[in-house]
Every structure is written in C-alpha cells, then in structure tokens.
Amino acid sequence: MLRTRVTDLLGIQYPITQGGLAHLAFAELAAAVSNAGGLGQITATTLPSAEALRAQIAQVRSLTDKPFAINFQIGRRDLSELVLTAAELEVPTMSFTAGDPRPYFRLIEGLPIKKLCLVATTRQARNAEDLGADVVIAVGFEGGGHIGRDDLASLVLVPRVVESVGIPVLASGGFADGRGLVAALALGAEGIEMGTRFIATQECIAHPNYKQALVDADEADTMVVERSIGRPARVLRTPLAEAILQIEQQGGSIEELLPLISRDMNLLAAYEGDMAGGFVWAGQVVGLMHDVPTVRELMERIVAEAQTIGQRLCPLLQTIEE
Numbered sequence: 001m002l003r004t005r006v007t008d009l010l011g012i013q014y015p016i017t018q019g020g021l022a023h024l025a026f027a028e029l030a031a032a033v034s035n036a037g038g039l040g041q042i043t044a045t046t047l048p049s050a051e052a053l054r055a056q057i058a059q060v061r062s063l064t065d066k067p068f069a070i071n072f073q074i075g076r077r078d079l080s081e082l083v084l085t086a087a088e089l090e091v092p093t094m095s096f097t098a099g100d101p102r103p104y105f106r107l108i109e110g111l112p113i114k115k116l117c118l119v120a121t122t123r124q125a126r127n128a129e130d131l132g133a134d135v136v137i138a139v140g141f142e143g144g145g146h147i148g149r150d151d152l153a154s155l156v157l158v159p160r161v162v163e164s165v166g167i168p169v170l171a172s173g174g175f176a177d178g179r180g181l182v183a184a185l186a187l188g189a190e191g192i193e194m195g196t197r198f199i200a201t202q203e204c205i206a207h208p209n210y211k212q213a214l215v216d217a218d219e220a221d222t223m224v225v226e227r228s229i230g231r232p233a234r235v236l237r238t239p240l241a242e243a244i245l246q247i248e249q250q251g252g253s254i255e256e257l258l259p260l261i262s263r264d265m266n267l268l269a270a271y272e273g274d275m276a277g278g279f280v281w282a283g284q285v286v287g288l289m290h291d292v293p294t295v296r297e298l299m300e301r302i303v304a305e306a307q308t309i310g311q312r313l314c315p316l317l318q319t320i321e322e
C-alpha cells in the first residue's frame, strides 16, 4: 500500500493519476488506469458533445467499478453543458486546467464531487485552494502539452506549492517511473500525475508511430512552441514543430501559425501516424520511456520500483541520522 491523503480522498490504491490527454484519453485508457489501482481520466473538452461524454461515462462504468475522473480544459469554449452532464451522471471527481474554474465550481457546488486543479505557480495553487479545490496538481516545465509561462521545473515548483497550500498536492511534469514517484513523495507531494508516459501504453488509442516516436526520443527531443501567442506548450521535436518555432522566432503572425498548430495537424500525427507532417504534445520524460507496456504492467513496475528504492534509501538515511 502506498497510502497518502490523495489515495484516501480519491478512493484509489496507488497515488498515481493519469492526466487529461486531449484527443487521447477515452474510456478504455481511463478504465485501465483505474483498474490498475490509479485514477484514470476521460478528457471531456475534446469530445464533440455532451452525448459523447455520456457514452464515454457509460463505457468507463462498464469497464471498471473503480473511481475515475473527467478532465476539463478551460478557455476554448463554454464547458457548462459538459460539466453539468458529468455532474448529473454523478462522476466522483473532476479536474480543471488552464483557466478560471469558478464558473464551473459554482455549477457543482454542494455536490459530492472532488475537484482537482492543475496549477503551474504557487499563486495559482493558493487561488485554487481558496476557491475550494480538494487537490492541486503542480505541473512543471518538463511536462507535455500546455505548461506554465514561468518555466518552473518540477523540482522547485512542487515543494514550493506544497509549502504554499494545506490541501494535498500531486506532482506532474517529468514523472514516468518509480524513481519519480519516490522523488515526488520526497518533495512533499502525495502522488504523481503522468501524461506522456500513459500515451505509450497498449490501451492508449494514439497511433503506433506516435508511441514509437516517444520511445525513440531522448530527453532533449522536445521543444516549447506557442510561446509567442502566450500559451507555451511542449511538443515532440518533429519537422513541423521545428517549422512552427522558426516562424515564431521570426515574428510570424498568428494567422501564419494557426493552420500549423491546428487540431488537424495534431491529429494527422496522433491518429494517422504522420510524424513528419504533423505535431504531437510530449514531455521531456520521453527520455525515460523505453517501451509500450500495458497500463497494468506500467503501474505495477512503478510501484515495485518505488518500494525497492524505499528499501534502499531507508537504511541509508538512518545511517545519516546516526
């Protein structure tokens, strides 16, 4: 047992959660993570409708009786209908990222729904706590997808967030294995969230070329794009990602960028496997990923590795005390 306030609060066995993954986190992946003892999530924002979310929730419930969560990325469109649908279906947990969660918190006020908020600064963490979040997820600069604007790496961000709030903290950005889990606990977090690592699993619907590209990449093979438009995001280094960055560095306009950073260019690589023509989100943690296991294999490996490290460290630290 790896028991923390997060496992108790969310009703899960291991303090490992799967991050929201635009276009990639559906019922099968969420159920696999939850069945393996973690918290799986369905990403609502990239579903086409409330009906599609309803179907996803029905499907996850047919695949697991364990707790799961629904993820909402704020900012692109009004998510009220999706949030109300998830609430009506009594989902146990919701997570919110990339914007002001207040309107959505109001919609679910008084309901027994645990609220997780992704943050990239201590200020955002304190705000989330003040608004009533149950857990904050501190996402460092290493992370895949959209990251904070202050370039704060997890090693500093996580303990700073831990000392800034009273609610439990999950560490995110750069976590993929048992070493990361132990490190996160050492930093005061009560578990980890992983995004990129879960893409390279058997249960994720990402194209095999995407998974293989993650496995082949090393830690220097990601880059940050979209900084020029105020929403930095980490992607795998692909020819298109290089072209996007070059346009940004040359002061290109948003009109020039939009067709290149579009959903279609993302899905060209993520679903169709055209890694030269499209782009994909990915974190520096690709350097630590060497295979495409099942979710259960991955989770069991992480827990076993963390326990082995714990056994090695405990006597070492006791020696220091003496």
Ligand SMILES: Cc1cc2nc3c(=O)[nH]c(=O)nc-3n(C[C@H](O)[C@H](O)[C@H](O)COP(=O)(O)O)c2cc1C
Binding pocket: 018, 019, 020, 021, 022, 023, 024, 043, 045, 071, 072, 073, 096, 097, 118, 139, 142, 143, 144, 145, 146, 172, 173, 174, 175, 193, 194, 195, 196, 197, 280, 281, 282, 283, 284, 285
């Ligand atoms: C492909 C991809 C898509 C993502 N989409 C979302 C999303 O829709 N909502 C969200 O809250 N976070 C999203 N994220 C961020 C992850 O949930 C998580 O915070 C991040 O991946 C953690 O860093 P890691 O990649 O080092 O594990 C995405 C990340 C990736 C790699």
